Amino acid sequence: MEQVEYDLIVLGAGPVGENAADLAVRGGLSVALVEHELVGGECSYWACMPSKALLRSAQALRAAKQVDGAAQAVTGGLDVNAVLRRRNSFTHDWNDDSQADWVASAGITLVRGFGRFSGPRQVTVTAPDGTETVLTAKHAVAVATGTDAFIPDIEGLRDARPWTSREATSAKEIPKSLAIIGGGVVATEMATAYASFGTRVTLISRGGLLAGMEPFAGEMVTEALREQGTTVLLNTETKRVRRTDAGVEIELGGGSVITADEVLAATGRSPRTSDIGLDAIGLKPGSWLKTDDTLLVEGFDWLYAIGDVNHRALLTHQGKYQARAVGELIAAKASGAPVSTDAWGTHVATADHEAVPQVTFTDPEVASVGLTAEAAGKAGYTTSVVDYELGNVAGASLYADGYAGKARMVVDEERSVVLGVTFVGPDVSDLLHAATIAVTAQVPIARLWHAVPAYPTVSEIWLRLLETYRDQQSRH
Numbered sequence: 001m002e003q004v005e006y007d008l009i010v011l012g013a014g015p016v017g018e019n020a021a022d023l024a025v026r027g028g029l030s031v032a033l034v035e036h037e038l039v040g041g042e043c044s045y046w047a048c049m050p051s052k053a054l055l056r057s058a059q060a061l062r063a064a065k066q067v068d069g070a071a072q073a074v075t076g077g078l079d080v081n082a083v084l085r086r087r088n089s090f091t092h093d094w095n096d097d098s099q100a101d102w103v104a105s106a107g108i109t110l111v112r113g114f115g116r117f118s119g120p121r122q123v124t125v126t127a128p129d130g131t132e133t134v135l136t137a138k139h140a141v142a143v144a145t146g147t148d149a150f151i152p153d154i155e156g157l158r159d160a161r162p163w164t165s166r167e168a169t170s171a172k173e174i175p176k177s178l179a180i181i182g183g184g185v186v187a188t189e190m191a192t193a194y195a196s197f198g199t200r201v202t203l204i205s206r207g208g209l210l211a212g213m214e215p216f217a218g219e220m221v222t223e224a225l226r227e228q229g230t231t232v233l234l235n236t237e238t239k240r241v242r243r244t245d246a247g248v249e250i251e252l253g254g255g256s257v258i259t260a261d262e263v264l265a266a267t268g269r270s271p272r273t274s275d276i277g278l279d280a281i282g283l284k285p286g287s288w289l290k291t292d293d294t295l296l297v298e299g300f301d302w303l304y305a306i307g308d309v310n311h312r313a314l315l316t317h318q319g320k321y322q323a324r325a326v327g328e329l330i331a332a333k334a335s336g337a338p339v340s341t342d343a344w345g346t347h348v349a350t351a352d353h354e355a356v357p358q359v360t361f362t363d364p365e366v367a368s369v370g371l372t373a374e375a376a377g378k379a380g381y382t383t384s385v386v387d388y389e390l391g392n393v394a395g396a397s398l399y400a401d402g403y404a405g406k407a408r409m410v411v412d413e414e415r416s417v418v419l420g421v422t423f424v425g426p427d428v429s430d431l432l433h434a435a436t437i438a439v440t441a442q443v444p445i446a447r448l449w450h451a452v453p454a455y456p457t458v459s460e461i462w463l464r465l466l467e468t469y470r471d472q473q474s475r476h
């Protein structure tokens with residue numbers, strides 16, 4: 001059995017593990033990056049990239065159809081085979097050579113195989129041919145193993161071999177009908193994509209859609225999905241699922257039965273920690289790895305958890321943000337350089353708490369950052385809520401005929417700063433970063449008036465929100 005020592009071991013080469021390894025190498029450390037599937041992780045091959053590729057073509061088609069003059073040039077429908085071909089180009093046909101080449105060029109040692117803790121600071125990697133290598137970490141181990149799809153305990157569901165996000169994002173053939181259980185981001189995005197391919201989609205949510213976001217986001221997406229031909233069943237329990245010769249049969253709470261070729265379980269995620277030897281270091285297998293803001297796992301001074309597996313914010317960009325903090329922190333600690341761990345310091349992931357941006361790529365898109373009005377109230381802030389119809393902005397009316405959308409800004413009255421912003425509308429995703437800067441930098445409202453949006457862009461929504469806020473204030 002081979003034994004090797006590195007300054008840092010990173011377990012899992014998804015986007016988050018890759019980034020942590022890169023930053024640590026840049027800080028002068030030797031790093032082993034352990035991966036048992038594809039370098040690039042879920043995001044590159046079965047999540048962000050293929051899902052967005054599946055959505056983009058229909059979005060472009062819709063955008064052209066919404067502009068008189070361009071609409072006349074749209075004489076055909078979506079070419080689904082071309083969409084799948086384009087998706088395959090983003091996943092490199094599920095081949096990770098280019099990412100493995102990047103890892104090597106970055107000076108990181110890629111160790112192919114399945115890693116498990118075999119003791120403190122020690123990871124044993126079982127290679128595909130069964131050989132074992134024991135890796136020892138001089139300074140730290142960072143767990144970046146991500147998540148699997150969570151399949152709930154619905155009678156018959158597991159036996160019915162449901163699709164998860166993996167099958168939905170990598171499908172080579174498009175089913176004629178698809179039932180989706182769940183009302184979150186995966187459910188709404190995949191309903192949007194498959195409906196655009198002509199699949200008969202039935203979405204079954206036990207509540208509303210997009211819980212945790214501003215309520216109008218879920219309401220507008222529900223309405224849009226229905227207009228796009230999806231059957232959206234809200235407040236509906238899934239009682240039983242059964243695979244038949246023809247596909248699947250799904251019994252709902254009220255006793256009615258729906259049938260479909262496939263069923264997609266879009267019901268959340270579970271941490272990939274059940275088989276990584278957590279018991280060898282005194283932790284419970286299968287648990288989320290809870291961390292402090294330096295991403296150290298509670299009770300350890302050498303064990304970090306980054307990305308999805310720590311359950312702080314299950315998003316690639318947020319995990320990469322954590323990875324940068326951790327890679328630089330471990331390198332700084334190893335060299336005796338100063339560390340910066342106060343709130344908003346270099347080596348902490350402060351933004352995870354109240355400044356997380358997210359885009360849901362439905363049509364309309366939902367782009368949000370920070371706290372919703374409800375979350376801000378629960379957190380004890382005294383707030384004002386400012387709403388504006390996006391379609392009334394001159395830039396939006398030029399952008400698309402009949403542009404319909406909505407924006408909300410949540411203001412902290414005590415500090416006069418923005419706590420959260422939500423945009424719902426066609427192609428609003430790139431409006432989001434200005435909002436993220438306003439929220440993270442805690443830009444005072446008085447100064448925001450000096451950030452002048454160019455006329456006539458959709459960004460003028462900022463001016464409208466400020467004017468509306470001013471008018472609301474003057475009425476009080």
Ligand SMILES: Cc1cc2nc3c(=O)[nH]c(=O)nc-3n(C[C@H](O)[C@H](O)[C@H](O)COP(=O)(O)OP(=O)(O)OC[C@H]3O[C@@H](n4cnc5c(N)ncnc54)[C@H](O)[C@@H]3O)c2cc1C
Binds near residue numbers: 044116165
């Ligand atoms: C359908 C879908 C769409 C999404 N779209 C977006 C989006 O548009 N934007 C966004 O920000 N987020 C999106 N997400 C979330 C995003 O995919 C995750 O937040 C991100 O992949 C987390 O990165 P990670 O590196 O923590 O984990 P992962 O990407 O899951 O990578 C973990 C890696 O660790 C490896 N690994 C695990 N255990 C071991 C082991 N024991 N030994 C060796 N290797 C191991 C795995 O093989 C994997 O390669 C989406 C998720 C889904 C499901």
Ligand SMILES: NC(=O)c1ccc[n+]([C@@H]2O[C@H](COP(=O)([O-])OP(=O)(O)OC[C@H]3O[C@@H](n4cnc5c(N)ncnc54)[C@H](O)[C@@H]3O)[C@@H](O)[C@H]2O)c1
Binds near residue numbers: 181184268269
């Ligand atoms: N564009 C993006 O940024 C993007 C896209 C997709 C996924 N993601 C990330 O991936 C993660 C996973 O997405 P997701 O949609 O799977 O999770 P989610 O947490 O967003 O939604 C899960 C849904 O499943 C439902 N559900 C859970 N258990 C159930 C049960 N027993 N019966 C019926 N319904 C049940 C919930 O009510 C909820 O509607 C999210 O946290 C998200 O951040 C991000």
